[in-house]
Amino acid sequence: MTEEPRIQHCNLSGLLHPFTAGIFGRSEILGLNGSSDAWFTAGLLARKEQDQFLLVVTSGQAEAQRFYRALSFYHGRQSDILFFPHWETEPYAPLSPHPEIEATRLATLAALANGRGKAVVTTVKALQQKVLPRNILDSLRLQLEVGSEIQREVLLQGLSSLGYQRAALVEDRGSFAVRGDLVDLFPPMLEQPVRLAFFGDELEEIRSFDPVSQRSSDQHLVRLELAPAREMILAGSHLETFTRRCKERCDDLEIPRSQREAILSEVREGLLGPGRENLLPLNYAALDTFFDYLDRFCCLILD
Known part of the structure; x- marks a missing residue:
């Protein structure tokens, strides 16, 4: 029963x-x-x-x-x-x-x-x-702290490697802009974008700003930890992994070389066409749940 x-x-x-x-x-x-x-x-x-x-x-x-x-x-x-x-x-x-x-x-x-x-x-x-694999997310971090020094090119290269897209104005998450000694960026984990003020290579100030008016607020940060802005990281060894696995997969499916090279050309320039995010499994050796x-x-x- x-x-x-x-x-x-x-x-x-x-x-x-x-x-x-x-x-x-x-x-x-x-x-x-x-x-x-x-x-x-x-x-x-x-x-x-x-x-x-x-x-x-x-x-x-x-x-x-x-x-x-x-x-x-x-x-x-x-x-x-x-x-x-x-x-x-x-x-x-x-x-x-x-x-x-x-x-x-x-x-x-x-x-x-x-x-x-x-x-x-x-x-x-x-x-x-x-x-995105957890161990890769843990390794992709960029620490910024007021008073520390970082070369401009190193910072911009670091932002690009984390998937940030350069723009004229920072309005959306995952974008950054450079204006003289100021670097604006919108990290995914923050409610508002932040403005980095430099004196030479020294980071003098980190301040939030309104993405609509572009005016700085009174909210200051002492340090900032940046995580990836996109799930696909198309830089360094991850770009190499994507290129190799994309070629292998295209060969398996007998996709014409012209189509394969069109995709790889976009990726090398840091661009993703509509729907390219579905190629995420090719970006890493294995994905996590x-x-x-x-x-x-x-x-x-x-x-």
Whole structure:
């Protein structure tokens, strides 16, 4: 005889009590309407004593965004709540993910690699897609600190190697601009772009600025750690890996040399045509899964 599931009725405050010491096994909670699911999850984050990370999985992007905003509100510390969206493009479609989506994904991966955050909200589709290897992300860092010295060409080369695109004005994440002794850039993990002021090779000031008015704010930073701005790093050994594997794959598929060289010519110039992000597996010897960025976690699935 099959045992019937045991149903226990209680209010939300009472429901949180059994989870105070942690989440173990499998539990199903019904009847959480509106934003009560986010309120309940914020209660879990506030009460659980162990160092488990909370992974929240939703069925779609809109639901993930709703839950992320609600959980950030109820938890009260937005830096603890991370968001990892999927690309919103169909596989192999000649379309590129929106720069804001790619920036959000990279900021979340960087935070997880550094052990920051308490929860991450994502989607089933995002978990299915492999990502930039964690060991490569850890190795691709550029440290800047007020008072330190760095040669202009070294800095610009470093930004290019991290996937930053040079522009006339910095308005989007992952771009940088040079104007005399000023270098503007928009790191993926920051809410606003920053302006680096140099005196010769010495970094005198790091200040945030408004991307719309281009006016500097009163917010100063002492140091800045830059992570990659794109998931595909087309510089150095990674460019060599991409070139070699692209040639091998084109030969396997008997793709004409003219088409192969057109792709490689774009890549060598640091340009990516629409949909080229689907060539990410050729950029590295192997990709990681999102779970490779999570050490010890419990999972909450929203249905």
